Amino acid sequence: MEKELRLMKGNEAVAEAAIRAGTDGYFGYPITPQSEILEYLMEANPGETTGMVVLQAESEIAAINMVYGGAACGKKVMTSSSSPGISLKQEGISYIAGAELPCLIVNVVRAGPGLGAIQPAQSDYFQSVKGGGHGDYHLIVLAPSSVQEMADFVELGFELAFKYRNPVMMLSDGAIGQMMEKVYLSPQKERSSDSPLWATTGKPASRPRNFITSLDLDPYGQEVFNNKLQAKYAEIREKEVRYEEFLCEDAEYLLVAYGTSARVSQKAVQILRGEGIKVGLLRPITLFPFPTKRIYELAGKVKGMLSVEMSAGQMVEDVLLAVNGKVPVKHFGRLGGIVTTPEEVVENLKSKIIGG
Amino acid sequence: MIEATGIKEIIKPENLAYRKTDIMTDNILSYCPGCGHGTAHRILAEVIDEEELQSQTIGVSPVGCSVMMYNYLDVDIQQAAHGRAPAVATAIKRLMPEKFVFTYQGDGDLAAIGTAETIHACNRGENILIIFINNGIYGMTGGQMAPTTLPGMKSSTSPFGRDVKTMGNPLKMTDIVATLPGTYYVTRQSVHTPANVRKTKKAIRKAVQYQKLDKGTCFIEIVANCPSGWKMTPVQSNKWMEETMFPFYPLGDLKTPEE
Numbered sequence: 001m002e003k004e005l006r007l008m009k010g011n012e013a014v015a016e017a018a019i020r021a022g023t024d025g026y027f028g029y030p031i032t033p034q035s036e037i038l039e040y041l042m043e044a045n046p047g048e049t050t051g052m053v054v055l056q057a058e059s060e061i062a063a064i065n066m067v068y069g070g071a072a073c074g075k076k077v078m079t080s081s082s083s084p085g086i087s088l089k090q091e092g093i094s095y096i097a098g099a100e101l102p103c104l105i106v107n108v109v110r111a112g113p114g115l116g117a118i119q120p121a122q123s124d125y126f127q128s129v130k131g132g133g134h135g136d137y138h139l140i141v142l143a144p145s146s147v148q149e150m151a152d153f154v155e156l157g158f159e160l161a162f163k164y165r166n167p168v169m170m171l172s173d174g175a176i177g178q179m180m181e182k183v184y185l186s187p188q189k190e191r192s193s194d195s196p197l198w199a200t201t202g203k204p205a206s207r208p209r210n211f212i213t214s215l216d217l218d219p220y221g222q223e224v225f226n227n228k229l230q231a232k233y234a235e236i237r238e239k240e241v242r243y244e245e246f247l248c249e250d251a252e253y254l255l256v257a258y259g260t261s262a263r264v265s266q267k268a269v270q271i272l273r274g275e276g277i278k279v280g281l282l283r284p285i286t287l288f289p290f291p292t293k294r295i296y297e298l299a300g301k302v303k304g305m306l307s308v309e310m311s312a313g314q315m316v317e318d319v320l321l322a323v324n325g326k327v328p329v330k331h332f333g334r335l336g337g338i339v340t341t342p343e344e345v346v347e348n349l350k351s352k353i354i355g356g
Numbered sequence: 357m358i359e360a361t362g363i364k365e366i367i368k369p370e371n372l373a374y375r376k377t378d379i380m381t382d383n384i385l386s387y388c389p390g391c392g393h394g395t396a397h398r399i400l401a402e403v404i405d406e407e408e409l410q411s412q413t414i415g416v417s418p419v420g421c422s423v424m425m426y427n428y429l430d431v432d433i434q435q436a437a438h439g440r441a442p443a444v445a446t447a448i449k450r451l452m453p454e455k456f457v458f459t460y461q462g463d464g465d466l467a468a469i470g471t472a473e474t475i476h477a478c479n480r481g482e483n484i485l486i487i488f489i490n491n492g493i494y495g496m497t498g499g500q501m502a503p504t505t506l507p508g509m510k511s512s513t514s515p516f517g518r519d520v521k522t523m524g525n526p527l528k529m530t531d532i533v534a535t536l537p538g539t540y541y542v543t544r545q546s547v548h549t550p551a552n553v554r555k556t557k558k559a560i561r562k563a564v565q566y567q568k569l570d571k572g573t574c575f576i577e578i579v580a581n582c583p584s585g586w587k588m589t590p591v592q593s594n595k596w597m598e599e600t601m602f603p604f605y606p607l608g609d610l611k612t613p614e615e
């Protein structure tokens with residue numbers, strides 16, 4: 001079946017893609033700049049068509065725990081929020097990671113800390129890729145840089161979540177969530193009636209009871225479990241790295257940026273190329289797993305890198321780890337909800353890397 | 357030996373007066389001797405067995421003494437974060453409305469950290485059963501003051517007795533949820549005597565029927581003893597419960613369906 005072309009906001013695209021992906025349940029709570037997701041789903045009323053459950057919870061905390069309950073039944077369930085709300089969800093996310101449950105969490109990032117501002121930011125990078133809640137765990141983190149990718153990563157997110165029994169976060173930002181672009185939408189998929197073997201669906205006589213927990217009071221057992229989780233993350237690091245390169249073949253300098261900053265950086269590359277400066281862009285699509293190997297390879301070819309991120313310098317730490325001292329790496333980014341301009345990127349690459 | 361005593365002659369189906377329900381596993385309970393949890397588990401398991409609900413049941417255990425309920429009941433169970441069981445159960449029931457879904461929560465879990473989830477699940481009238489074990493204390497963490505601790509009652513965090521001026525008053529969650537339109541059947545029971553066990557079991561059986569009929573939230577509080585936390589023998593604790601807990605938390609139905 002052919003894909004349908006629509007003009008949509010990123011947030012609306014997530015909601016429509018969720019219905020079309022055959023999602024079983026969405027549990028959310030209003031917060032700017034992502035409330036359109038819940039609004040769109042309530043308006044679309046997929047309960048009448050696909051049978052998808054859409055519920056406005058009493059809090060972000062309740063919403064993520066509803067996701068826990070649905071995911072433990074083997075259902076395709078998701079939630080969405082923005083930074084302060086995602087902070088509230090962290091305990092639940094840790095439980096979901098600890099119980100090895102698949103789900104999709106969308107974070108349309110706004111500026112922080114605290115209530116911060118409602119404008120786009122990328123200051124939740126550490127929280128997203130390093131764990132976020134308590135304990136040694138990782139989310140698989142997908143970073144869309146277009147409305148199209150916000151739609152596409154719903155299905156990809158569920159695919160990865162179920163493949164690894166691991167929560168997946170779509171780390172978007174207020175700019176991509178709010179802007180309108182054309183988007184090709186996949187045809188409607190039917191909701192699956194199959195349940196994974198581990199799911200709590202009511203114990204038939206044919207199998208032992210299933211229970212979902214993250215508790216093991218025996219420290220030796222807990223260590224075995226932690227090692228199992230780490231082995232899973234190692235496999236994810238090995239197999240699921242995704243990134244996009246723009247004019248990297250002959251590049252002497254490299255910009256590393258994701259999401260909105262990648263769009264801005266792409267424009268900066270074009271300006272710099274116009275001036276005869278050979279600059280390329282590496283855009284991580286997965287932030288966990290991070291494209292460490294590829295950045296290390298590129299560090300052998302370029303003279304320096306600028307990590308562009310609307311934060312005080314979070315992803316730059318992973319770039320520095322990947323480069324391992326081979327070439328200079330600097331960070332540039334605006335804070336507080338200000339979107340970096342291409343001209344600022346050009347200027348900072350020149351002052352911090354080329355002239356530095 | 358069996359031959360000699362003639363026991364083999366006695367063990368016959370027609371002579372069976374009582375047996376442990378298969379819904380209770382053979383795992384050793386982690387509960388203290390004399391605690392009400394074991395009895396509450398058993399009657400819940402008996403109802404699931406008698407109503408042939410094993411394949412239909414999904415339970416949600418809390419954080420607290422009953423966190424490992426999944427070791428004791430032979431049904432599918434999810435262990436929820438502290439206080440969040442009603443939110444977890446909400447999603448289970450919404451996604452699988454044909455299943456029998458219950459939560460089993462203590463007073464710290466349900467009436468302190470989980471107050472919002474409890475009230476909102478009840479207010480939405482989620483078609484689930486909430487079993488609320490109220491022993492007026494945090495048992496698992498070693499006897500700290502709970503939202504349900506009585507005025508003047510001593511605990512490890514109210515060593516001179518609960519001073520309501522500085523520590524607040526005990527919260528009667530069952531009375532609160534009874535006022536909400538979403539609840540259908542709200543009752544307060546106990547399991548400290550055979551008669552009370554029978555009443556509580558009857559209440560659970562009613563809740564099962566109401567859930568089948570999609571009537572809304574059923575809420576059963578079981579006022580229970582905590583011999584370890586209260587630093588009493590089981591017998592003393594039951595006596596103290598009757599004399600001190602019941603006047604504050606009177607047993608009986610708070611909301612019954614309009615017949």
